[in-house]
Amino acid sequence: MSRDIWLSTLWMAGTSFAASALLLFVLLKTGIAWRLATDIPNDRSLHTRPTPRVGGLAIVSVVVAAIAVAAPKLWIVALSACFLAAVSQIDDRRGLSARLRFAAHVAAVVALMFGHVSPAPLWLLVGISVLLLWLINLYNFMDGADGLAGGMAMLGFAGYAIAATISEHPSAELTLTAAAVAGAATGFLVFNFHPAKVFMGDAGSIPLGFLAGALGYWGWSDGVWPIWFPAFIFSPFIGDASVTLLRRLFRRASIWQAHREHYYQRMIQYGLGHAKTAKLWYLVMAGGIMLALATLSWPPIVQWCSLGVWVIVLVLIGIGIDSRWRRFNLARCDNLRCETDAPT
DSSP, X not given: OOHHHHHHHHHHHHHHHHHHHHHHHHHHHXXXXXXXXXXXXXXXXXXXXXXXXXXXXHHHHHHHHHHXXXXXXXXXXXXXXXXXXHHHHHHHHHOOOHHHHHHHHHHHHHHHHHHXXXXXXXXXXXXXXXXXXXXXXXXXXXXXXXXXXXXXXXXXXXXXXXXXXXXXXXXXXXXXXXXXXXXXXXXXXXXXXXXXXXXXXXXXXXXXXXXXXXXXXXXXXXXXXXXXXXXXXXXXXXXXXXXXXXXXHHTTOOXXXXXXXXXXXXXXXXXXXXXXXXXXHHHHHHHHHHHHHHHTTSOHXXXXXXXXXXXXXXXXXXXXXXXXXXXXXXXXXXXXXXXXXXXX
């Protein structure tokens, strides 16, 4: 693409950053944020004080406006994201049944599939739809630590924007939309990095999960990037949430019940804290994104091999976290035993 699209991309990211940050500043300064939705800590939470959760409203508002102005071809993406944000905001305030929330997710995915039809076989489109539904909920599961989901959005959608620019079949619409999401997420991150002044809420995590899947599908359908690329970009999120889900399923534990078993949650609990945990995940995701971008110009067989190598890297990281967690639990049990056995 030309130098002009790079300048437009930077302008879109910068404008979205400023708009998101300004909107959140106003919501917090006026106290409106507290009246819209507030997160009250419980025994499963990693935070200890009530915090407004309206960051998603700022992100989605900015992204929808950016699509309307710069990428109207993606109107179905903007409409579906807006719908999910509205339903999720109601859930943040009053609570909705899991069945109703899931029906909204299905409606958004179906709308996307009919709004941007791909010539792929039906079985493949059904499989992609299921993966999109998982990605929507995955992002919600992973939104549980200061700066984590916002930082992953900043990096992941920046990766989308760069890929849509350097691709053999570039897309200005995808570039500008992804840049808007990355910029808006960065504006949110100003207030969400530890100690967080505001949370994303379901009104942010659910639409962001949808946007990650929808833009990934759109780019693949239009030949901007291969089918593996979106999964490569968001692989740390996908890996953490998927492994945690499978573990709970094997134990016959509820996958919808709040818990603290994700890798990032364990890292915080065994002493790294929110800020260090977020920074380490940023490094992991940035490494994967750079490898994915470099791989785009390589032969397909090398691309898939690179993805396989990256999966092995993530597995080794997971094994390391599990090992540290077991040592932490053993030390904690020993301390409790010592306290119990101590003379009174």
